[in-house]
Amino acid sequence: MDESLDHKLIYYINKWVKLDPEEEKKILASFEKQAVKKKIKLLEPGQVCQYIYFIIQGGARSYYHDAKGDEHIYQIRLENNWISDLESFFSQQPSKFYLETLEESIVLRISPEVLENLYEEVPKMERYFRILFQKAYINSLARLNSTMWETAEERYNEMIKENCDILQRVPQTYIASYLGIAPESLSRIRKKK
């Protein structure tokens, strides 16, 4: 049901901050729903990132090109997660990243101005994002540590354990890049099983 998809956002916010119906209404009114086909770019280098996206359904990735022109995955996000170029979104400076759908997706998006306004109207959203960013930061430090001290195989196994259907939904070239290894190395790891 269409309405129940929107309420996925409300459901996830309610996990961390208790909203009353009036607050829920204001939050939903602040987001725009968008259906996007696969491989559609939501952001390109040089553009200022105008939205942070909550993925109701589907998935997206962010990536950039290095000095040699090689593509590197920066983020992979599937449904029930947020994606953006946060640096550009908050600083309103041009981004260096592409943001692209991995499959046909439905997202809820909000702009920085509307989000600032929402913080004023619904202060619990400030708390929600404080909790979201604190958890994201904790996870990111743990992932950094794994990348430094674990083998590529260990990291791959942990990724599969956490999200066993990602292999069906995301090309292995992207998974390899997200793990910080070459596609050939991922094949080499997979062959060991």
Next chain:
Amino acid sequence: MDESLDHKLIYYINKWVKLDPEEEKKILASFEKQAVKKKIKLLEPGQVCQYIYFIIQGGARSYYHDAKGDEHIYQIRLENNWISDLESFFSQQPSKFYLETLEESIVLRISPEVLENLYEEVPKMERYFRILFQKAYINSLARLNSTMWETAEERYNEMIKENCDILQRVPQTYIASYLGIAPESLSRIRKKK
């Protein structure tokens, strides 16, 4: 001057949220100042992390032991930065980390309960920490990306550029570990200059 040291915290908070004198007073009243000698442990594995620390002066590191008993640096923080085991601090579950001073230090510390209370009394603190964690998360993603795709030498050079006196203040074994390389590899890199 003793009082001006405390106001370092206020100065940094005011960079992102504008406080009135009443709010400043409440904030300072919520923190405890602590002078700690070098190599003193603020946290050990098995303990629940009871404080988040703002370092007024000096520095600290967090580290853990891997399955082989090898020590790995997780965080290095110098003055005007925060340090804690955030996972343990917010979940109130036992930590896996040591938290130890790098040199004689002065810190301001706050417990989770007092911080929750402060969020109620001074809502701008919710905003301050939302901004702090969002920036920390952005930096952590960038650092993760560098670790994956840049050489150890490139990462070392960037670290030195950002903090040129860290070599005088932090043992090179710690710097190597923080960069995700062996001490011998750091010596090899330094030899190239």
Next chain:
DNA sequence: TTTTTTTCTTAACATAGGTTAAGGGTGCAG
């Protein structure tokens, strides 16, 4: 001042993953 501990460096050898080149299979577009 001396001894001990800590820190740092060095080099030979080992290894995980990168690079290069090649080829096969699947899915999509015309």
Next chain:
DNA sequence: CTGCACCCTTAACCTATGTTAAGAAAAAAA
């Protein structure tokens, strides 16, 4: 249905860094 693009695999060779062992210098403690 066919051809092309994309995805994935494989292996030989290369490289950045790890490991091991050893030793020197500096700092700290007695």
